[in-house]
Amino acid sequence: MADLDMDPEVALGLFEEGATLVLLGVPEGMELGLDYKTWTLGPRFRGVKMIPPGLHFLHYCSINTAAGCGEISPKTGLFLNLKSREVLVAHWNQSEEDLEISQDPEEVERMRSNLKELDRYLGPYPYDTLRKWVSLTDRLRADVALMLQPLNGRVCSFSEVLPEQQMTYTSDRASQSLCHEECKSLKEGMERLPRMKQREGTELRFSNIPKQSFPPGATPAQITQCSMDRSYTLDCLIQSRYSAHPLDVLGELQFAFVCFLLGNVYEGFEHWQKLLALLCRCEDALQRQPQLFLGLIGVLFHQLPEIPQDFFIDIVSKNNFLTSTLQEFFQVASAPGVDSTLKKRAEKFKVYLTRTFRWDFEADQDDCAPVVVELPEGINFD
Known part of the structure; x- marks a missing residue:
């Protein structure tokens, strides 16, 4: 991990105000990442310094170098909510092949008082990727992330x-x-x-999307309406978990995406698909809560380019998931009564996707032949 090329005064300020992860006993050659950056560790590594306060995702997997096999273990991730000047100490447990957060306040204080001596062994936070990390988690509050992660605090790529x-x-x-x-x-x-x-305590605690899409005692006409407009289902999900902060449902969408993208958890990808499909079929909710769906456009704008190409091609081509789902969203967003700002933003997003990925949202989905191309720079949806 190389030092940042920045002004010394700026670096000093970040060192003083940023959080520090002290990771002891971590084996050489292990893959370790913080947020959007991953490194292969050298023999001198002792942690990461100058970490901006807020929510972060520490992820790692050990590599068995015996006999040159290079076998990589399943990835494990931890969501951390770090405060300014916080020092977090963790030890590598060789038998469990996992990091254990120190609960000893005296040890933490010893490390804090020794930070200047440790400095040469601490890699700087990767500020070149900070903007991308923030764009993928700007709707994800720390308490929501902690609520959604497994009870044991570990996000594992393979379930135990x-x-x-x-x-x-x-x-x-x-x-x-x-x-x-x-x-x-x-x-x-x-x-x-x-x-x-x-194993109990290792499950991701995603919100349950109700299977029954209509209220008790619904008439046949209401059942038909609720099967076309999923607003009732979305309202039930929000009421059950996010009644105080309805926009936190976007945080869950981001949490699922981060678990998939950085934690290699396929369950996160599946939940992201289900939640996206629900959000894109809510005509009534879209008219009642325009801020939620303005936020959805921003979330998708940053997520879609980050999907690995093989997954991207799969979710586009298999039943045209993305194109058909987004086509439904654009149809309800263009309906009478939709907030004018939301309607314009949705139209702009549709034009962007059409130009960037060559998706035709006006054609019959059976005739769509989406093509994946490179995402152009400089497009801003703020």
Whole structure:
């Protein structure tokens, strides 16, 4: 991790006011990232300095260099809400291959008093990527991130699972035998595998999107309307979790995206798709809450260019998810009664997507042939 090329006075101010992560015992060669930057660690690494206060995502995975295999372990991530001048100390647990945050205030104070001596071993926060990190998390409040992350505080790329039924005795295991000679097909073998469940406390705590899209006692006409306009479902989601701050639903959209993009959590990508599909089909809510949907446009403007190309092509081509979903959004955004600022912003966003990705939102979706191209610089939706 190289030092920043900046004015010495500015660097000193950032060193004094920024937060510091002291990471002890982290093995050489490990991949570690903070927000949008990832490094391969050298032997002198002891942490990161000059971190701007606020929400950050620390992510890491160990690499097994034995016999030159270079095997990379699943990625683990931690959301951290750091304060100005805060010193956070963590130790690498070799047996668990994980970081453990120190709960010893005396150790933290010792590190704080020793920061100038530690300075040569601390890499600076990557300010060249700060703007991109902020653009991906500007709607995500720290308390929302902490509410959505697993109870154990770890966002893991591969879920830790356990068998639903604990089999202690030999007879129990024998009943679940998967002997090749006894299984007549792959399907039969799969069905006889022990049923697994995610270890308690490791689950991402995303909001539940109600399966019933209409209110109790709804008439057939209301059921039909609610299946076309998902505003009732969105209202239920917001009321259940974000009644005090309805725009926090955009923070959840950003949380899911960060978990996928930086944490390699596919579940985050799936939830991002479901939440986006819901938000884009809410005609009544769009007219009642224009600020929510103005914010949605800004969130998508920064997210879409960051999706890895292979995923991007997949979600565009498979059932035309993005094009069909956004086409529905643009249709409801152009309806009579929509806030004029929102209507103009949506039209501008549609033109931008059409020019950038060559998506035709006016054509029948069956005839769309979207093409992925490089995102041009200098386009501002503020």
